[in-house]
Structure formats: structure tokens, C-alpha cells
Amino acid sequence: MDALVSAPAFPIPDNVFAERVVSVKHYTDRLFSFRITRPAAFRFRSGEFVMIGLPNAEKPVYRAYSVASPSWDEEVEFFSIKVENGPLTEHLQKIIPGDTVLMRKKPTGTLVLDALLPGKRLYLFSTGTGVAPFASLVRDPETYEKFEEVILVQTCREVAELTYITELVEALAEDPLVGECSAGKLRLHTTTTREASPRMGRVTDLMRNGKLFSDLGLPAISPETDRAMICGSMAMLNETKYVLESFGLEEGANNAPATFVVERAFVG
Template sequence: MQYNAVVKNIKDITPEIKLFFISFKDGHKFEFKAGQFAVLALPDDANNLDGEWHRRAYSITSAPSQDEVEFYIVLVKDGRLTPRLFNLKPGDEIFMGEKPAGLMNFNGVEEDANLLFISTGTGIAPFVSMIREHKDEILNGKRQVALIHGARHTYELGFKGELEELQKKSPYFRYYPIVSRADQEVGMEWNGYRGHAQNLITNGTVEKDFGVKIKPEDFHVFLCGNPKMVDECVEIFTNKGFTRHTLKEKGNLYFDKH
């Protein structure tokens, strides 16, 4: 394995969440579909490139049309790759896999289907890519799109500004940030939703606010993030008649666990 890409820029969301902007060293563009993930890797020992490399999957947050590939990454303090990623500076080299992967994309989604994205933590990443790529459809009302993002703390709601801006511009897009530990934040007043992402479905908030019934005939539902949230939502939507989308069978329920 060898370095084939370079970190162009890094933006801090919090000390433990960063955006990484990466390009291939030879300048060729990364071909992927919005919603897919890529592999990033670094050597265990930066002075021994022939030794062990740590490879991990990361969802892409940029739209395929953007020049640099953007990732939204949370530090796992005792992890093998993320502490190494968090030591990188712009200009440093990295490995980025040439082949994107993942079924979390618009293949199989009808042109006028409404979309419900439910995410926690870094699970918002593929949905940001999809929303950026299909922004015009959202602005011109071709489809209605709702995005729930659950985080523990308000400062972990990466992309809040961008998504609120889109919501202001389009009546066809609704953004529901929901925070589970806002009460632990000193000096921060949070007037938004509190609890877990799936609560906004079970208590009817999204259907009431959005003014539409979330039915398998009209919606595709995408889930990404915490395994417990994903499992609970799979049960909720399976009971509503949604079926999993796979390579073999077209469905309307898509999920990935981070």
C-alpha cells in the first residue's frame, strides 16, 4: 500500500470532529455516487511504509461534482486510524481507495419519490452528499425531503448552518436536529428537539410538521449511524410495510451502521 492522495484542507467542527478534504495526488477525479463510502488508510508507523497500514471505511460528504472529496470524521481516542488522521496537516499524504462502495445511493429511487433520512453522529455524512448532489430537485419541489440528525450535544450538529439555510430556501426540505444530552451543556440554551432521532417518527412529529404520511408507496427511507437507532428504525419501518433495498431486490429502506 502506498500514499496516493493528499489532504488539501482540514476544518475543525469540535476538537473531536473534523472535516477532511482530500484529492488524488495525480489530480484525477474520484468517481462515486452520492451516498457512497471510500477507504482511507495510513501506515501504523509513518517511517515504515512497508509495515502495517490501518484501513477504515468513511462516508463521503461532498457531492460527486465537487473537486475535493470531503469526509466528516469523529476521533476515537483509543482507535488505530482516527488519532493518526487527527495528527495530519494540510499537505500531508494519505491513501484513499480508488473504488467507492455502498448501496446508500439514488439507484432505485424514483424521480418523484419523497425521501426521509434518519441519522445519528457521523451517519449524517452520506445524506449530506445526497442532498448537495440533488439540491436542485429539492429547491424546485420535485420531491420532498426530511432529514433527522441526532447528536448527543448541540455542538456536534455538523452541517447545521448549511441545512438550515437550505430549509429557509425550500419549503420542500425539512431539517430536524435532535439532541440527547443538551441538559449537560453549561451556558447553552437549546430550544430544539430533545431525545433520540427515532422519537420524531414514533411521536408523529415529522408527519405532523411535514404534512405528509410516511408510506412505502411515496417514500424511500435511509438510515445511517448508531446501530441501536438503525435497528429500532428498521423495525418501525418494516412494520409500516417498507422493505430493504438490496442489489437483488428493489426496496425502499436503506441502512448502514457506523
């Protein structure tokens, strides 16, 4: 076991959970997911994020990670990048089952259903590990109670980087809780920007030139019917926000619901 991330060497603060790693799955040399035990007292809304760290220093480094599991899950799942010299991910990518992960007790975030006005169709725009909060939302029955159609869009550089969400969506069909309510409602639209694949291009370009909507067989985004969430790199957030505003959508928040929301605190 990696001594850096085994049992805590220092007292755990009152505002932090110390949880055990249940499973780890590596997808590429840059991406992996892991699941930890869920404290009985931990409550969150699908789409929120928490601060996580490792017990490898007297003052552990914490970073914001969107919870990828839905609010009903008995474990807590995360989807992460690997950064060679990252203060946290350099060590986090080495965890194995049985290791300890620290998780602050208070979740927060804007990618929650309550921050959107009622609508017909929900677009979830992501790049890289920005798909994590949407992995939570597409596994939440409430998402399908509120929207007739859910379009999950992920753009990555290479095909292998799409594996996490592709496998997750394929498995939803057999999910006893969400399988039936997501059937016919959830659509996954993936694109790559570097490696050749059936669909290529940055999602903002595909929105501007209309190809995203023609590929989906849908009309262009309209504030009357469509709602959106965005999670990705800062450049992607700003550009997608600009495009959505050009369609007439307005940014909302927990205390002021509107037609789209942005998450700026995530690792990826």
C-alpha cells in the same frame, strides 16, 4: 507537520490513491471534517463510501468512510469522529493541510438513489457522523430531480455536534449548482438527546409517537409516497429499520431497489 501522516514511507499499492489534505475543520473535541485532493480517475455515486488510511505503517489501517462531498465536487470531503485510541482516528484527527491520506480506488455502498424505488418524499435518518453520506446526497441535483421533498434528520447528543450539517445546509442556499433546485425542497430536522435544545429526543421515539411528523407538518410515513435511508450506530440502524418496517417500508439494495436502504459500513 506530524511525521505520522506526512509523505508515504512505503510504496503505494496499485489500488490506492495517495492524496493531499487540502483543509481541516474541527467542530468539537469529538468531531472534525477534512477535504483532500480528488484524483482525476476517482468516480463515485453520491452516498457511497471508500476505505481510507494513513501512510504511517508498512500495512496501514483502513476504515470505511462515507464520502461527504457530492459526486461533482473537485475535492473529496469526509466527516469523522475522534477516537483517542482508535487504530486510525487516533492519528487521523491530527492531520493538517499538506499531509497525505490514502484512499482505496473502489467506492461502494447502499445509500445511493438507484437503490430506491421512485417516490414523492425522501427521508434521510442519521446520528453523529452518519450524516456524512447525506451531506453528499443533499448537494446532488439528482436528489431533487427524483424527489419533491427531502427531509434530512440528524440526532446528536449535544448541540455543537449538529454544527457541521447545519452550516452545510445553510450554505446550500448560495450554492450555484444546487441552491435553486434545493430551495423549498430540503428540510433539516435536528434533535439532541443529552443537551437541552429546541427539539429533543431519539428519532425513533419521535417517529413512534408521531411528534416527528407533527413537527414537520407531514403525514406519517407511507410506502406509497415515502422513501428512506438510514446511517448511524448499529443500534440506531436496527431500531430505525424496525420502525420503518412497521410503517410498511421494505429494505432494498443496489440490485433490488425498494422503499428504504441501510448503510452498515461507516465510522461513527
